Amino acid sequence: MDDRGAVRAVDQCGAGGSGRPPGHLGHRHGDRANLARRDRSRGVTLVSQLYSPVRRWTALGVLALATLLVMIEITALALAMPYIAADLRPEATAELWIGDAYAFMMAGTLVTMGTLADRVGRKKLLLLGATCFGLLSFAAAFAPTAGVLIAVRALMGLAAATLMPPTLSLIRNIFTDPRERVVAMGVWAAMISAGMGIGPLASGVLLEHFWWGSVFLIKVPVIVPLVIVGALVIPESRNPAPGPWDLPSVALSIVGIVGVVYAMKQIASYGVGQPVEWAAAVGGIGVLMLFARRQRRLCTPLIDIALFAKPRFSGAVLANVLTAIGITGVVYFIAQYLQMVQGATPLSAGLQQLPMAVCALLASLLAGRIATHTSARAVVSGAVGLVGLGLAGLAALSAGMPYVVLAVLLGLLGIGMGLASAVTTDVIVTSVRKEEAGAASAISETGFELGAALGIAIFGTILTATYRGTLTVPVGLHPDTGRDSLGNALAEAANLPAGVGEQLTSAARDAYISGLQLAHAVSAVLLFGCAAACWFMLRDRVSERRSYPRR
Template sequence: MSTTRPDPKRWLVLVAVMLAFLPVVLDMTILHVAVPTLTQALRASSTEVLWIIDIYPLLMAGLLVPMGTLADRIGNRKILLTGLVVFGFASVGAAFAQNAAMLIGARVLLALGGSMIMPCVLGIIRRTFEDPKERAIALGLWGTVGSAGAAIGPLVGGGLLEHFWWGSVFLINVPVMVVVISACFFLLPRVEKTTSGKWAIGQALLLIAGMISVVYGIKAGFGAKLPLVLALGIVAIGLCLLGAFARQQLRSKEPMLDLSLFSHPAIVAGMIMAIVATSSLAGVELTLAQELQYVLDKTPLQAGLFMIPIMAASAVGGPIAGFLSNQFGLRLVASSSLLLSAGALAMLGASDFHDPGFTVPALLALLGLTLSIGLTASSIAIMGSVEANKGGAAGSLEATGYELGTGLGITLFGVFISSVYARSMTLPADLPATLADDASRSIGDTYLVAQSLPEDQATALIDAGKAAFTATHSVLLSTAAGLIFCLSVLVFFMLAKYRGTTATAH
């Protein structure tokens, strides 16, 4: 049991790091709403659109653990402030990108900044809140800010796209960053306890190369962008690099990542929850944004308003998760919330979005609330299983789970959507054969092809695309429901022996 007196400014510190997390969340949700506008403005192909969205979580997946352990070595405050500055400059670059390639490059820099921010936020919370009940409340409030940012993101993005060019959805980050950097500079403690040892750049590069190779190989294989044999070869190389990294960690006197963290079932369960839940949520949100704008002909602002229930309900899920976990135990709260999420997704899959009534908004709110509770529960499980001096490393593992889930979710669900869409598409008989393949790749490509056709042909093609995407959307929601249901059962058993820790560094 810790005997250290609580930091009297701990709640102000929490405010500072929550503000730091806000722009990262805003960037991710604003982009989802802006995808249709981006596609048309930059004339981006479906592959380019996936890379614009996916390059961010792909690189984050490789960078988060090295940045988290670096923060444990030299201090969370330094890494956090550096990440915020990088994120701000990258936002400017993204806003004024002239083509898809430039936007992808700016997203690379956003990933670098984000990889510095995310593990530091969780690491600071873990170091600041030793009492497990206070920590559950703090993580719940942190989750609220993340969800509130997600709630504001689509609405702000839609409002901006009503009046300004697409780059404004990135430029909005700049004034936010000015406020956040100032708050963190003055509020975060300048003296921090750090772990001993050097930060081995060779180990970091090995981990980054391994993670990116595995994730890219999976993406390329499922996306049919590379021959299957070549994609499998890239995955195999990545696994070999990760194996070499793991062997280094076991033999090194100063390992970058303490692999004993994986001996905690709660940490493993928390990472699985983060990966599966975020992958499903990312796929559902991205698909919903396209359904609303491409199929239901809503403006970006109207789409943002339609998605408010899922985001607004998730904003209150964090504190509820902290309260319920203290009252009923993490195991029951985590598994029950995921089970309810699966039910909401299944019912949404059978709903008519053309006539939403009260049912669809209510189901979206239930989905947002329960998934938010589940994801906050994963944070409590992970951060409650480690000592304070390993908070950055544990936080980076959790954030890696989120980014892997987001990146792989968008990729796998994107490929899944393309496959189902192509099979569901009934092309007009008079459509030239040279355009048929392009038109059936995605609904965005359908609209691009329609722009080059006479009015009658264009209308027929768009109507066919809308029908195909509605069927695709239903299949995707049902599939996500099945994944979340399986996750709820798995988590129930994995958290059977969970007991949070109040231990401090030994």
């Protein structure tokens, strides 16, 4: 949230939380709102006058690098998972938690950290979070057990949550010229797209020469100059009248999300017959309902639920979440497919995913120009449809799929992600009143991170359940041999006689591919449905056809 949150608080809660527009407020409250607007205007003018173009764009570089590191962390672990599984030997459920403890903790605390940044200062929280992120990356590199790694990854997610909200809020405060701001937001969106693709490539290079801990350790020398330069060039900003910080809402959001995710993972591992899983699912959903109800009653909520009454806003957020679900699930599990099914080295697997990163980066930079000649409605619907088309193609994945076909499908996913991430961010911010922009951007960021976490959880749940249900263990072996995960099956097959080991390896790979096919098919259906919904929800307005700068 930015300084405009103060105005929103006055407008909505100044008259007893009625949520009435400023024209309905009494004289006293109208004066307060006007005063807040004048204060905000003076702050914007100061930023414009005091910070040179060199300092503004250098600050953008620091903020873009912080965003890139956060996004790389989501996908960088994918190629390292086979090595972590061989070294730490986690169970299937623990293996999934290693993958998405980071994303879920970040998603669960993103809005909380955004409101905290409004109070303590966005620059201060950004630099503190970056420092903690570096220290935790060092700790993760030397984690002795799967449990320790899960705990450290969760704390890294908490640190990452302190990085994302300030980046977009600071961009809006630093770049006061509308054309400069759209370019800066395009760069920010490009870092999200690029980070999703660069993660596997960087991991592949490292794993060719070092142990799996290097995937974490490499971030430390990058964060040191980020903190030093950021301290020098980024201006401090905060909300002068942020309102109370609602701790019960913080607790409800985290407990609700973790409860639902825990239930999903346990059902995937142990089936639907366990009462604990259903209790966690029902409890998590119930807590999230309480959270939503509480947000409606608060003057300064963590998430402004009322914004979802705007169809364009809801459509853009829906596109944001479902695109992240599809892309993250593919990036995370396709890396394991390339290594454990097709036998690629980590570097080769990373290079094979490069078409997604390149196409995403180019598409995000061209998104503004495309939207100028068409409309945000057409771009978002088409982008989500492209992601669905790529997922539908991956539903036909096989052990011998030619790389040319795979590259084309990954390219489609990258184009869709790049277009969607750039345009939905702008639609979300511009579909609400100016004083609601801070709350809208916080929901946008949370939606993407939650979608990224859900992508791993949903894909992992479908994949694990299908793998265990379809694996045919060779005669003479225990029925549960290799049934925990593909990584464990390959490890056990290496210790069996040649003929039996080959049978187990082949059966495990076939079961894994079956799980991937089903996960991709389900995701494709969701994305096609989302594309149709966006076409109707993102109807053109006269004010929508704004002039995007040509990049």
